[in-house]
Amino acid sequence: MTILHQIDPIALHLGPLQIHWYGIMYLLGFVAAWWLGRQRVRAGRLPGVNEQAYGDLLFFSMLGVVLGGRIGYVFFYNFSELLKDPLMLFRIWEGGMSFHGGLLGVMGAAWWWARSHRTHFFDVMDFVAPLVPPGLGFGRLGNYIGGELWGKYTGGGWGVIFPRAPDFANWSTEQLQAQFAAGALDRYARHPSQLYQAALEGLVMFVVLWWFSSKPRPRYAVSGMFALLYGCFRFLVEFVRVPDAQIGDHGYLAFGWLTMGQVLSTPLILLGLFWLWLSTRSPTLQPQPPSADNPPASAPAKG
DSSP states (O other), X not given: OEEEOOOOSEEEEETTEEEEHHHHHHHHHHHHHHHHHHHHHHTTSSTTOOHHHHHHHHHHHHHHXXXXXXXXXXXXXXXXXXXXXXXXXXXXXXXXXXXXXXXXXXXXXXXXXXXXXXXXXXXXXXXXXXXXXXXXXXXXXXXXXTTOSOBOBOSSSOEEEOTTSGGGTTOOHHHHHHHHHTTTTGGGOBOOHHHHHIIIIIIIHHHHHHHHTTSOOBTTHHHHHHHHHHHXXXXXXXXXXXXXXXXXXXXXXXXXXXXXXXXXXXXXXHHHHHHHHHHTTSOBOOOOOOOSSSOOOSSOOXX
């Protein structure tokens, strides 16, 4: 069965202002992280930290996602264009965000926050890791709604037909609908790779990480599980996702199949395995729920 993608990427038109579904998905991801993080703070999963301090961590992490995601996309996927037009770095409205860049941005924000609060960096990362997958899932749903980052042809008479794909560069909406109704577009059906990623990186990772972190784990363990899962899932989905054509040979860096997404995900897989190994010889952080006698602090003690 084939589906013709006909979702309007703009959720609301408020005069000259347009609110895109992609932006709403980002907002939902941050709201989910805020709500879930509050539950973990109240359960004492990051001892010595209250909701106000967590709000600061979330704010800086949001900045890290946006700035790191944009800078990472430009440097990893569009560096040649950046050399020609450096101002493109600031034209965020044109699209282009990188998960790996966003991850580096979040890690930078978490490092700065952990240092200012005298907390071990990986205690913060282990705390944050289970809060990330909902945002990844919402983000991939935003990609699907926007009809971008589509997959390769299914070749089986099933999949999704994306009007924004190069196949239909000069087609009108009426032409697409008429040809689809006549069954003439089945050969253009593609893998909805955005939905694969939403399911794996969003739902599956959230369930596994939330369960895995539901009881105290050694330092590095939750971060290691996050890196390993994401790296493996992203590496696999890249086989059915259309790579960025401006990179390498039609999007492939080597062997006729290796993509930039796979290259960037390989270190995550290795780091995940290393951190999981490191966790076997690391201490376990025990929860310390706040109490009247021992309230959490929003800032490190002086002296």
